[in-house]
Amino acid sequence: MSRIRVDEDILPLSEFRAGVATFVKQIHETRRPMVLTQRGRGVAVLVGVQEYERMQGRLELLEEIYKAEEQLANGEGISHEQAKSRVLGRLA
Template sequence: MNKLSNIIPVSDLRQDAAKILKQLNKNNEPLIITQRGRAAAVMIGVEAYEKSEHEKELLWLLAKGDREIDLGEGYDLNTVLAEADVLLAKES
């Protein structure tokens, strides 16, 4: 979709909110709301918001893991996989 079509004035949002919300959720792309000719807000659909929050949480967990490894508190992947192999072998 053309990025310029994802920009609307707040007056258009006021006049036809239902239609704009329907398009927002259908397109699943951010919508820039302008006020007095300047960007004032960004609107996203619920699905896009939930995806963004999930991705943010994953990034936070990865950063936490990096900090733990730097402090010597974490486990490297090879160690974890080796322990998993041992546990799986015991179950067989």
């Protein structure tokens, strides 16, 4: 994801409402997120669909890594040799 450009990518919600199509096009073309503000405070971040899906994929991978680390910390893991043996057994 590209970095937010403060001068272009942060705007009031009222301004966004007035030109939704233009801003959606901007998000698609620049591949940068857009921060919407209300009363001077950030209230939402808009990202393109592809970027959202990429972020979701990364989050799922991180969740799996954290789960695996927890399992290892609880002594639930298996050795490399055991894992290798299981995988090769299933492939045979």
